[in-house]
Amino acid sequence: MIGIPGTTVFRIETASTGYHLDAALHGLKDPNIRARWRADERGYLAQAGLTGEQVDAVLARDYNRLVELGSHPAYFSVLFLADGDTFAAAAAAMSGMSVPAYEAMMAAGGRFGLHWLHPAEQ
Template sequence: MSDKKRVRDIHAYLEQFEDVPGTRVYTAARARKGYHINQFAMSLMKAENRERFKADERAYLDEWQLSDEAKDAVLARDYNALLDLGANIYFVSKLISTDGLSFAEAVASMTEHNFEDYKAMMAAGGRSPEGLRSIKGKY
């Protein structure tokens, strides 16, 4: 198989994952897109950076090469938007921790459920996969 054919095959393969509702496969393309968001999030591993961020979030974000859309998503704690912009959830967890939230609380905010309903749904076995198979097929 030629290298050109392999490249097409990998792109076709990865494109399939874009059709799964609520799923963002972290590919090299997403990593490139979210590089600066992830660098910002990783900076929150240091206590002094967390304190600076908490003192003036906008000023701290302005120190990073982030788009206005990314800054707005951080300020709104719109984790879904951050993931769409290429953020990696493991890096975003640094922001979640900075806010003193549990991972489950943050994930609940990414769904249509409040935290209590989300916990109950997960305790009951999670979301049913029925009807949630394809974006192209309208679920």
């Protein structure tokens, strides 16, 4: 983690390692591929050329780990949308907060002062 406490930053140094990961996630936009995904997530990922760490992070829906492993949020957003989740639910999970707490924080203007810190760092 660099730069912003409590935030996993997408970095160019890891972006190239996420190419196959992002391609696999981007594919979920296609209804036919999404149907294959829903039938066998692990099988779909096995054909995508991902590392074991990437497969584990996708299956765990660990969005912060996906960023660390090179995935861009624009691509893993397809994953949480395919699951029927909202952006707020994904952002809350990445922030270590409940959805209502995340929404209240954002309605109050976002992270400022101590709110810049991940709850574990406060």
